[in-house]
Amino acid sequence: MQNPKFIEIDNLFYSGLIVVNYYREQTDILLKTLIETNINMNISIFYEKQDSYKTIKDLTYHIGNVGVELKDKNQNREDIDIAAFTYNDAKYIRKEIQVNNEDIYFLYIYINIYAEDINKLEYYLNKVEGITQSKGMQTRRANFRQEELFLSCLPIMENNEDIKDSAKRNILSSGLLATYPFISSTIFDEDGIFIGTNIYNNSLVFIDRYNKKYKNANMCIFGTSGAGKSFYTKLLILRYKLLGVKQYIIDPEREYNNLCEKLKGVQIKIGPNSET
Numbered sequence: 001m002q003n004p005k006f007i008e009i010d011n012l013f014y015s016g017l018i019v020v021n022y023y024r025e026q027t028d029i030l031l032k033t034l035i036e037t038n039i040n041m042n043i044s045i046f047y048e049k050q051d052s053y054k055t056i057k058d059l060t061y062h063i064g065n066v067g068v069e070l071k072d073k074n075q076n077r078e079d080i081d082i083a084a085f086t087y088n089d090a091k092y093i094r095k096e097i098q099v100n101n102e103d104i105y106f107l108y109i110y111i112n113i114y115a116e117d118i119n120k121l122e123y124y125l126n127k128v129e130g131i132t133q134s135k136g137m138q139t140r141r142a143n144f145r146q147e148e149l150f151l152s153c154l155p156i157m158e159n160n161e162d163i164k165d166s167a168k169r170n171i172l173s174s175g176l177l178a179t180y181p182f183i184s185s186t187i188f189d190e191d192g193i194f195i196g197t198n199i200y201n202n203s204l205v206f207i208d209r210y211n212k213k214y215k216n217a218n219m220c221i222f223g224t225s226g227a228g229k230s231f232y233t234k235l236l237i238l239r240y241k242l243l244g245v246k247q248y249i250i251d252p253e254r255e256y257n258n259l260c261e262k263l264k265g266v267q268i269k270i271g272p273n274s275e276t
Contacts, residue, residue: 016142016149019109023136046108108167112153193239
């Protein structure tokens with residue numbers, strides 16, 4: 001059975017969105033909110049740098065043609081508004097290239113969402129469409145082109161020719177900053193202990209400090225008096241104890257004596273008068 005709205009691969013349903021338009025001047029990371037949702041998705045971004053000299057030449061020709069149209073009084077109001085927007089946009093791009101040494105690119109953004117069943121997939125699609133709309137991005141579902149979009153989201157650097165025209169949008173080099181995709185939404189080690197919450201998206205943070213991927217297990221805890229540094233340290237000790245990690249505590253102020261006793265640890269006294 002074939003369906004233009006999704007494809008099924010290995011018991012997973014895939015459906016894609018093409019970003020067809022967005023605000024030219026972004027003050028925030030364009031994909032940040034999407035990535036932080038933790039929805040199952042693959043995002044593919046392609047950049048194609050254009051020849052600045054040829055672009056200026058084409059824009060100048062286009063500005064001249066649209067300028068003539070604006071002087072034509074036989075057009076209706078809607079046509080005049082569209083022509084005026086195109087005219088001002090072309091002048092803006094030309095100015096940025098000539099005066100501010102901006103480069104111009106064609107940008108393509110594809111979002112491929114997947115889920116275990118159709119209802120969940122539709123829910124994710126609606127949610128992502130709502131998020132993109134709130135960020136000023138217009139999307140279009142890749143109906144009848146799901147396979148092409150799926151292939152464009154694979155790590156093989158293939159921007160499929162059948163969907164390129166729908167996604168193509170010009171952008172200046174300063175605007176490329178808004179498409180920076182490498183944003184970590186969570187910090188999660190499979191064998192880690194609960195450290196706290198991520199202040200940016202409230203996701204839970206689990207860290208295994210003894211994992212070999214870290215250079216060492218060093219950790220610093222800072223805070224004002226009474227903020228809970230000692231309490232937090234004792235919580236970490238308890239959590240590592242549950243995982244069977246042996247711990248050695250240097251305690252000049254003897255504030256961990258009770259904890260050591262409750263956990264049936266060994267207390268070693270070191271000093272001039274100690275028997276150790």
